[in-house]
Amino acid sequence: MGVDISDLLTRHQTTLKEQKGIKVSIDAFNIMYQFLSSIRQPDGTPLTDTQGRVTSHLSGVFYRTINLLDAGIKPVYVFDGKPSSLKNRTLEARRLVKEKAKIELEVAREAGDEERVRSLSSRINYLSRDMVNEAMELLDYMGVPYVVAPSEGEAQASVMCKNGLVDGVISQDYDCILFGARRVFRNFTMFGRRKVPGRNIYLNVNPEYIDLEENLNLLGINRDQLIEIGIMVGTDFNRGIQRVGAKTAMKLIKKHGNIGNVLASKNMEIENLDEVIELFRNPPYMAEISTDLKRPDTDKIIDFLCNRHDFSPNRVEPYIQTLNLSVQKNFQKNLDSFF
DNA sequence: CGGACGTA
DNA sequence: TACGTCCGG
Numbered sequence: 001m002g003v004d005i006s007d008l009l010t011r012h013q014t015t016l017k018e019q020k021g022i023k024v025s026i027d028a029f030n031i032m033y034q035f036l037s038s039i040r041q042p043d044g045t046p047l048t049d050t051q052g053r054v055t056s057h058l059s060g061v062f063y064r065t066i067n068l069l070d071a072g073i074k075p076v077y078v079f080d081g082k083p084s085s086l087k088n089r090t091l092e093a094r095r096l097v098k099e100k101a102k103i104e105l106e107v108a109r110e111a112g113d114e115e116r117v118r119s120l121s122s123r124i125n126y127l128s129r130d131m132v133n134e135a136m137e138l139l140d141y142m143g144v145p146y147v148v149a150p151s152e153g154e155a156q157a158s159v160m161c162k163n164g165l166v167d168g169v170i171s172q173d174y175d176c177i178l179f180g181a182r183r184v185f186r187n188f189t190m191f192g193r194r195k196v197p198g199r200n201i202y203l204n205v206n207p208e209y210i211d212l213e214e215n216l217n218l219l220g221i222n223r224d225q226l227i228e229i230g231i232m233v234g235t236d237f238n239r240g241i242q243r244v245g246a247k248t249a250m251k252l253i254k255k256h257g258n259i260g261n262v263l264a265s266k267n268m269e270i271e272n273l274d275e276v277i278e279l280f281r282n283p284p285y286m287a288e289i290s291t292d293l294k295r296p297d298t299d300k301i302i303d304f305l306c307n308r309h310d311f312s313p314n315r316v317e318p319y320i321q322t323l324n325l326s327v328q329k330n331f332q333k334n335l336d337s338f339f
Numbered sequence: 340c341g342g343a344c345g346t347a
Numbered sequence: 348t349a350c351g352t353c354c355g356g
Contacts, residue, residue: 038340039355047356055356056340063341189340310356315342 002154002173003230007246009174009215011208016071016188020330022167023074023291024185025157028061028146029127030171031077032135035060037122042114044105044121049310054131058309061135062316065144066323067189072330076166076291077139077146079132080153084279086237086272087152098124134309141301142323143294147286155179155283165291168209177212178230178280180223184210221253227280228259231270238276241268293331296323 039056040046046056061077068075083091101123108116139146149156157169158179168183169176176184187205216222221229232249234240244252256262259277263269270276298320305311 035340041354041356047354049356053356059355060340067341312355315355 001236002175003178003233003235005174005177005226005230005233005246008219008229008250009177009210010218011186011210014185014207014209016067016073016207019168019185020072023076023165024068024168024170025076025078025160025166027153027157027169027171027173027176028077028079028135029153030173031060031064032057032127032131033125034172035064036125036127040118040122042118044118049308053134053309054128055309055311057127057131057135058138058305059311061138062142062305063319064189065139065142066319066326069144069330070322070326072326074291074293074331075144075170076160076289077144078153078157078160079136079146079148081149081151081156081284084151084237086276086279089239090236098126138301138304141297141304143296143327145289145291145293147289150284150286152179152283155279156285157181159283159285160289160291163287165289174210174230175235177210177215178227178235179283180212180280182212184212186210219250221250224277224281225253225258227277228262229253230280231259231273231276232262235276235280237279238270238272241266241270293327296320296327298324 036046036054036056039059046054047059048054065075101120105117105120105124108120136146147156147160152175154169154171154173154175157166157171158176158181160166161169161176161182162180168185169181170185170188172186174184185207186209187207189205189207212223216226219226229246229249231238232241232244232252233246241249252262253259256265259270259273263273301320301323302313302316305316306313
């Protein structure tokens, strides 16, 4: 998913605590999908309330947000709007992959292959309109600000960072770097939590950040050139050049100066090149937004999670304690000036 | 994913 | 204390 320029980037290990005091934009869909694929029952189905409504994404938003606030980090969630038409091919490809996985899932179910059922179902995540609305409703009650992007959420989150509204973007995808985010945080969980890719394999995924300016300096290129490298590798909005990865793209840019010269030298073309460049340089962006925290409404949170969606009060209440405590501890000043 | 709880 | 396993809705 997204552009793979990871081989070129220099990262820094970090922790939540180390980032105390910063404000971050969060790709909301990115987080919700992460939790949808990982919080599941043994048979691979996501958690639901008694009405059958999926709740895994709500756990994700709730627990993750409180962990951030507890660490003194102020989040602003960014939801996807209408995708760019340049993304159509990618979206269609993803749809086909899911379709195929669904068929394989049926086969695996019939065969009783538990492991495969689990692995396949984690790929068939679907976020309905209702699920998204419920995540927003929960954020409202928590007093956490969010924006609906005019188009790509990652673009909105990144430009907010570029323009100084936030200090960084939390996302797993490198597209944010191309969209101009000055700093991108990845694996931004409590501490290097373990992850289960297949089944019983545990991997250490440490929180890290990537600094745009530093990377441009180290690579000796400007942002336009980095965008062009990404385009050569391939993004959600264009097919890249065959057999060209990040390292090769970098060499080509160094040799020819820009993507136009590279393509001319190979006598090749990239579909919608100018539009894709323009999209990364200047994506649709909503400027009039609030990034301020508000006081959480404890009663509404409990009603929403416990009464409406069958969360256990025993589990939710300690988190609400933490939420209120961290708001007092870290954000009281901001809140007082806000009200 | 992230926490609770068991066992060594 | 360290780590594995289970469970959440």
